[in-house]
Amino acid sequence: MNSSAIEPLVLIIGYGNTLRSDDGVGCVVADRLATRYAEDARVVVEIRHQLLPEMAEAVARARWVMLIDAAADAPAGSVDCRRVEPETAGVGSGGLGHLTSPAGLAGAAGALYGSAGDMWITTIGGACWDHGESLSAAVSAAADRAGTLIAAWVDDWLRRASHA
Amino acid sequence: MAREIEINPITRIEGHAKITLTLDDAGAVSDAMFHVTQFRGFEKFCEGRPMTEMPSLMARTCGICPVSHLMAASKACDQLLAVNIPPTADKLRRIMNLAQIVQSHALSFFHLSSPDLLMGMDADPAKRNIFGVLGEFPQLARDGIRIRAIGQTIIEILGGKRIHPAWTVPGGVNAPLSKEKHEKISAMVPEALEIAKRTLVWFKRNLHRFNAEAASFGNFPTHFLGLVTPTGGLEHYDGLLRIVDARGQVVEDMIPNEKYLDYISEAVEPYSFMKFPYLKSLGYPDGIYRVGPLARLNIIDHVGTPLADQEWAEFREMHRGPVLSSFHYHYARLIEILYGMERIEELLADKDIMSVRVRARARPNRDEGVGVTEAPRGTIMHHYKIDANGLVTWSNLIIATGHNNLAMNRGVLQVARHFVVADKLQEGMLNRCEALIRCYDPCLSCATHAIGKMPLKIQLTRPGGEVVDELVRD
Numbered sequence: 353m354n355s356s357a358i359e360p361l362v363l364i365i366g367y368g369n370t371l372r373s374d375d376g377v378g379c380v381v382a383d384r385l386a387t388r389y390a391e392d393a394r395v396v397v398e399i400r401h402q403l404l405p406e407m408a409e410a411v412a413r414a415r416w417v418m419l420i421d422a423a424a425d426a427p428a429g430s431v432d433c434r435r436v437e438p439e440t441a442g443v444g445s446g447g448l449g450h451l452t453s454p455a456g457l458a459g460a461a462g463a464l465y466g467s468a469g470d471m472w473i474t475t476i477g478g479a480c481w482d483h484g485e486s487l488s489a490a491v492s493a494a495a496d497r498a499g500t501l502i503a504a505w506v507d508d509w510l511r512r513a514s515h516a
Numbered sequence: 517m518a519r520e521i522e523i524n525p526i527t528r529i530e531g532h533a534k535i536t537l538t539l540d541d542a543g544a545v546s547d548a549m550f551h552v553t554q555f556r557g558f559e560k561f562c563e564g565r566p567m568t569e570m571p572s573l574m575a576r577t578c579g580i581c582p583v584s585h586l587m588a589a590s591k592a593c594d595q596l597l598a599v600n601i602p603p604t605a606d607k608l609r610r611i612m613n614l615a616q617i618v619q620s621h622a623l624s625f626f627h628l629s630s631p632d633l634l635m636g637m638d639a640d641p642a643k644r645n646i647f648g649v650l651g652e653f654p655q656l657a658r659d660g661i662r663i664r665a666i667g668q669t670i671i672e673i674l675g676g677k678r679i680h681p682a683w684t685v686p687g688g689v690n691a692p693l694s695k696e697k698h699e700k701i702s703a704m705v706p707e708a709l710e711i712a713k714r715t716l717v718w719f720k721r722n723l724h725r726f727n728a729e730a731a732s733f734g735n736f737p738t739h740f741l742g743l744v745t746p747t748g749g750l751e752h753y754d755g756l757l758r759i760v761d762a763r764g765q766v767v768e769d770m771i772p773n774e775k776y777l778d779y780i781s782e783a784v785e786p787y788s789f790m791k792f793p794y795l796k797s798l799g800y801p802d803g804i805y806r807v808g809p810l811a812r813l814n815i816i817d818h819v820g821t822p823l824a825d826q827e828w829a830e831f832r833e834m835h836r837g838p839v840l841s842s843f844h845y846h847y848a849r850l851i852e853i854l855y856g857m858e859r860i861e862e863l864l865a866d867k868d869i870m871s872v873r874v875r876a877r878a879r880p881n882r883d884e885g886v887g888v889t890e891a892p893r894g895t896i897m898h899h900y901k902i903d904a905n906g907l908v909t910w911s912n913l914i915i916a917t918g919h920n921n922l923a924m925n926r927g928v929l930q931v932a933r934h935f936v937v938a939d940k941l942q943e944g945m946l947n948r949c950e951a952l953i954r955c956y957d958p959c960l961s962c963a964t965h966a967i968g969k970m971p972l973k974i975q976l977t978r979p980g981g982e983v984v985d986e987l988v989r990d
Contacts, residue, residue, distance in 0.1 A: 405627060406665035440647060463650035464658050 360396040361513050362506050363414035363469070365407065367400045368422050374478030374491045377498075378420040381476070384499045385506070394510060403452045411457060412465030416509045418502055419454050419473040422491075426477030429490030431498045433505075436471040438462050472505070474498055535949055536787075537932050545936055548929035550921070550953065551788045559911045567596050567880060567906045572682050574898065574913075583616035583671060584891030584916075586684045587753060588898040591887030593686030595774070596902060598881035604871040605688030607863050610753045611701070612674045612684065613889065614856040614863075617752060618708070619667025620892035621809070621849040621856075624957040625715075626660020629846060632951045633722070637729065644947075656718070659711045663853065666708045670860070673697050688875035698870060705861045709823075712854040716827060719850055726843060732934040733952050734842025734927030737762030738804045739795060740811035741780075741919065743890050746770070748817030750824075750855060752890040759795065759805070760815045764837035767797075773888040776897055780914065792921050793914055804922040807894025808956065809848035814838035821862065824855035842927055845955045849892075880906045891916045893957050917958040927952045 366382020369375045379399045389395035396414070398407075403419070411417050419436070426432060439455035440463070452460070458468040476498050479488040487495060522536050538547040558577050565573060574589035575582040587609060594601055601609075627646055634653050635644040650657045674689075674697070675681020683689050723730075739762065743755035757771035759779065768779060783792040783800045794803030805811075813832070819825045828851055831839065839848075863869060880902060887898045894916030901910040931952045 404668075405623075406661050406668060408661060409665075459647060460650060460657075460661075463647065464654055464661065 359413055361394040361415045362396070362509055363410055363417045364395065364397045364420065364502070364506070365400060365403070365417070366397070366420040367402055369401060370485060371483060373480040373482050373484040373486065374428075374476075374488055375422050375481055376485070377422045377476045377478065377487055377491050377495050380487065381420050381474075381495050381499050381502065384495075385502060388503060389506070392510075394513070395506060403454065403457050405452050405457070405460060407452075407457055408460040408464055411461040411469055411471065412467045414469045415513065416506075417458075417469040417471040418505065419471070420498065420502065421454075421473065421475050422478040423475035424478060424481070426475060428477050428479035428488070429494040430477040431474065431494050431501065432477075433472060433474045433501065436473050438468045438471075474502055535928055535953070537928075537936060537949070545929065545932040548925065548932050548949075549787050550925045550928050559913055562900075562908050562911050565908050567593055567885075567900065567902050567908055568686060570898075570900060570908065571684060571686065575681075577913075581616065581620060581891050581893070583612055583675075583681070583684075584889060584896050585898070586681070587613050587889040588887040588891075588896045590684045590686060591754070591773075591889060592885040592898045592900050593887070594876075595885030595887065596880050596882050596900065596906075597686055597876070597878040599687050599876040599878050601688040601876050602871070602873045604692070604868050605874040605876075606754070607866055607869055608674065608689050608693055608874065609684055611860050611863050612671055612681075613753045614860050615667045615670035615674075617667075617890075617892045618853050618856040618860075619664045619671070620957075621853050622660055622664040622667060624892070624954075625846055625849050625853075626657065626664070628957070629951070629954050630656065630660065632947070632954070633726070633846070636725075637948055637951060656715070659715060663708050663711045666704045667856075669704065670701050673700055685875065687877055690875060692872045692874045693870050695870065698864060701860070702864050705857055705864070708857045709854070709861075712850065712857055713823070716850050716854065719847060720830075723847070729948070729951070730841045730843040732931055733948075733955055734923060734930060735840055736926060736930060737840060738806050738923055738926075739767070739798075740814045740838060741795075741805050741807050742812045742815050742895055743888065744816055745820070749820040750812060750816050750818075750828075750852075752812075752856075754889070757888065757895070758815045760838065762838060762840065764814070766815075773897075774884075774886040776886065776888065776899075776914075782914070782918075788921075790921050791914075791918050793919050794922060801922055804926065805919065806842070806923045807916055807919040808845060809852050809892075809894075810839060810842065810845045811894065812890065813848045813851060819851075819855055821855050821858035823858055824851055827851045827854060842923070842952065842955045845957070849957075893917055894919050917956065920956045920958070924953055924956055924958065927955075 364382055364385055366378040368378040370379050382397050382399045386397035389397060436454045436458050438458035440459050454473050458471045462468040476491060476494045479490050522534060534551050536549045537545050540546040562573055570593055571586050571589040574585040577585055630649050631644045631646055635648050671681060675683040683691060740760045742758060743751040744758045745751045745755050757776065758766060759768040761767050771779060779796055780793050781796050783794060785792060794800045795805055813828055819828045831847060831851060884901045889896055896916050897914040899912040900908050903909050928949055931949050935948045
């Protein structure tokens with residue numbers, strides 16, 4: 353994880369369980385991006401088991417946020433990127449508890465700290481959720497594509513920021 | 517004709533459970549049961565594993581309180597090695613354990629229970645949630661997130677990660693505290709203390725709004741169990757067991773950890789996968805007792821840190837003898853957050869806290885080991901037996917939430933009788949049944965897995981299964 357006194361422009365959070373095969377693909381992609389942007393203080397990469405409420409402050413500080421997660425309800429090896437709309441109300445415990453959802457995290461960042469950044473999520477359809485520390489072939493290939501795609505987005509964001 | 521109301525699943529707790537309320541012919545609540553509906557069987561699957569694996573294996577039984585299992589397992593393994601761990605390792609383990617208590621209490625109070633406290637038990641469910649709190653009480657919500665983050669960060673600094681840190685090992689810890697880490701932790705303490713103090717001020721100012729809940733939320737006489745220091749002070753990591761009765765009399769004191777089975781036994785019921793521990797001296801089910809923050813503040817003679825001692829004295833003035841209402845688990849949690857941060861500050865100031873002597877190394881030297889510690893939710897007991905090769909042959913785990921099982925069941929019955937009017941299934945009264953359970957902050961993850969967004973479905977049925985009324989919360 354990069355750290356710097358400079359406010360990050362881009363926050364990347366890859367999350368999942370690296371002990372359950374494809375569920376860890378978000379962490380794998382984030383780890384590669386951490387290497388790519390290791391020398392760039394404008395980009396902070398975090399690798400986590402799950403999204404947590406206390407991430408809200410970091411989300412609010414960033415201008416762009418990219419979440420990376422595995423998806424159980426998408427075709428294996430598919431890569432999807434979409435904007436996260438902040439959750440502003442909900443019933444029950446799903447918003448902020450021991451873990452939170454992307455929309456809940458964005459909602460909390462906005463409600464508590466005044467900004468949810470511009471939050472996006474990249475999901476990668478998984479094939480294997482068994483115990484194991486390696487990715488299935490389809491998801492491994494998808495991880496390469498997702499990493500390339502996200503890096504292009506991040507580079508574009510950084511370019512836009514430098515021209516602003 | 518007898519009928520049943522089912523609350524399934526219960527929300528804003530950790531794990532999966534439901535409540536069944538049985539109504540008599542007149543429509544009054546005649547019985548209540550708190551069911552834990554998932555089975556995991558941790559005690560069995562650790563048989564055959566090397567004892568050295570137990571701390572990391574047991575930490576994985578729960579993603580919510582892994583540090584507590586780590587501590588209990590490590591202490592049981594210290595006994596198997598027959599070592600006294602270095603004093604610095606003892607203090608470092610204490611810091612991590614307190615950080616766990618701080619972050620867990622913060623989550624319980626601010627995230628899970630504050631919607632009930634701030635928005636009111638009868639508030640519109642669309643607003644009685646954490647987003648309602650964020651909108652109307654943003655400072656309190658920020659405080660909650662911040663103090664939890666501080667606790668989590670301390671765990672991460674010491675253990676290398678927030679969940680399942682592998683830093684605590686049989687014989688001590690696997691790395692000393694560096695100057696850099698010491699400074700990082702120390703820098704967070706003043707902010708955490710301020711948050712703890714102002715939250716207590718706010719809570720006490722608003723306590724009168726919950727007189728009805730305090731009077732009926734598990735407000736009954738039971739015994740209380742927990743660890744104390746040799747002088748009767750508040751203890752979370754080590755110490756000796758004490759049992760206090762409902763009048764405040766110490767009935768058993770200074771019980772060595774390994775003697776716990778002389779005092780506690782476990783019953784099972786067909787309607788729940790969670791065991792029902794009880795005090796042997798009183799039998800089942802009369803041997804009901806409570807553990808956790810309320811119990812800890814009820815069994816001690818003093819806390820041991822200046823600010824928390826003052827708060828504890830005020831807390832105990834609420835009631836002659838022990839504070840009996842489970843509603844006051846919330847209050848007790850806030851005092852323990854304050855204590856936790858004060859104690860961490862004291863431990864960081866210890867002259868030996870950065871000593872590099874942090875681990876005693878030995879082969880197994882005993883066949884049996886017991887580790888008892890205080891998790892956020894109460895006393896946690898790990899008991900292992902090993903063979904000549906150091907492989908586990910038997911284990912027994914009594915988890916904090918299990919100790920409170922009888923009390924939670926009795927509490928649900930009390931709340932239901934007080935608030936549930938059978939012919940009118942209203943959100944507020946049913947939420948009170950759930951809120952009673954949330955007072956105990958049950959962590960069923962030690963017996964199930966983590967929380968999702970749970971819908972709530974309540975059915976009022978006749979014995980033949982005919983649904984006569986229904987409420988659904990999507």
